[in-house]
Amino acid sequence: MSTIDMKSVGLNESFIQEARLYSKWKIGRISSQSKDLYKVITEWGELTAEVSGKFRFGVQTSADYPAVGDFVLLSEPDNRIDHATIHHVLRRKSVFTRKAAGTANDVQVIAANIDTVFICMALNNDFNLRRLERYLSIAWDSGATPVIVLTKSDLCEAIQARLDEVSSVAIGVDVVVTSGLSEDGYLVVKAYMVPGKTFVLIGSSGVGKSTLTNRLLASSIMETNETRNDDKGKHTTTSRELFVLLEGGVIIDTPGMRELGIESADLSKSFSDIEELASQCKFSDCSHGSEPKCAVQEGIRDGKLSPERLASYLKLKKEAQYEGLTSRQIETEKLNRMFAGAGGMRSAKKFIKSTKKK
Structure with missing residues (x-):
């Protein structure tokens, strides 16, 4: 039976050292998730797995569950009918998260253990500098290195002007331009691909992530759609999935995210000028x-x-500061800011008492 070189899909010495503490289990890497079931790449092939009851009992937040890109420790099934069992998630070296939709405090893990984040933005109607600043802030905070990929250059007549705009906000970040119509339009992105590294593509729906993924994989694994009449892309990818590159390394494609709630952000890098x-x-x-x-x-x-x-910076700073707080905690934080300085806490308490009397 052929085996998979796990180091070619991102396994490094740090993960191996931690795994030695649990010698009875094998190492695998999560490639996709469907409800409570996971696809896991292991040295003996790809398996379907589920978390153990003990693991589920010890989970405190949804972010503690395995996510695409995670290295996990699992036991093989006793027969071909049963699923493998995931017992432990190895410590993440980087993680790209966002605030889970419709919740106050929950965090959604987009991808784990990534080296490079390709932030994809189309040069047509999707072009939005404020959204790009948001993506950059979260990408830097993830622990990975961001690279901006401007797609659909064939639909833009003022590429240099757009590049100048991007350069004004993407300080210290590489920027590349691609076109889905050109057979070699993906090569500028492929130049970043090296064996053993993990890459994730993020961006709004329809910016061309799936097309780019297909080019990089030299296949048509990801379904793609034509743009709508308003020149905006249609949503294609519906779940996160990890693919192994022929030359080694892996790439993770993600669903489009037009709204990206901030859980935490590194503004010191994305807004270093301010x-x-x-x-x-x-x-x-x-x-x-x-x-x-x-x-x-x-x-x-x-x-x-x-x-x-500046307005974008102040907005993201406030959002990152209040994210994850309850409504009462947010009000307390606002009062603390309102009455900052000498005697501020006493003034805040007086203000609260006066509002209660009314």
Whole structure:
């Protein structure tokens, strides 16, 4: 029976060392999930698996469950009818998450143990700098390295102007341009692919992620759709799935995400220009509004910074600060900010008492 080289699909010494603590189980990597069942790549092939009862009992949040890209420890089934059993998820070296839709505190894991995040954005009607800033902030926070992939260049007549706009917000990030119509339009992305590494494609629905995945895999595994009459893409991918590249390494395709709730974000990298200006403000707690000698506002007046970018920064900063809090905790945090400074807590308590009397 042929075996799979697990190192070619991302297994490294760190995972191996941790797995030695549980020598009775084998290492596998989650390639897809369908409700409570998982597809797992192992050295002896791909298996269908489910978590053990003990694992399920110990779970505290949905993010603790195995996700696509996770390395897990599992036991083989006793026969061909039963499923393999997942007992443990190895420590993630990186994880791309977002706030789960319709919940107050839950987190959805998009992909785990990734090395490079390809942020795909079409150069047609999907082009949106504010959304790109959001993706970059979360990508940096994941622990992986972001690369911006501008797709559908054949539908854009002002590519250089778009590149200039992207460069103004993508500080220190590689930017590449692709076209689904060109047979070799994917090669600029393929140049990043190296054996043993993990890559994930994220972006809005219909930006061409599945088309790009098919090119990279030299196949038509992922279904693709034509664009709508309004030049916006149709949704194709409905679940996250990990694919093994012929040259080694793996790529994860994800469903389109037009709305991306922030659980945590690294604004110091995605907004390094604003952070640098903010360090020059007269007051360390400057809100970058009407305070005197605000270096950020001076940057706007000098044309170094756009008001829209500052507004995006402040919005994401507030969202990341309040994410995961209950409504009461959010109100408390707002009051603390309102009455920040000397005697602030006493003033906040007085304010709360006065509102209760009314």
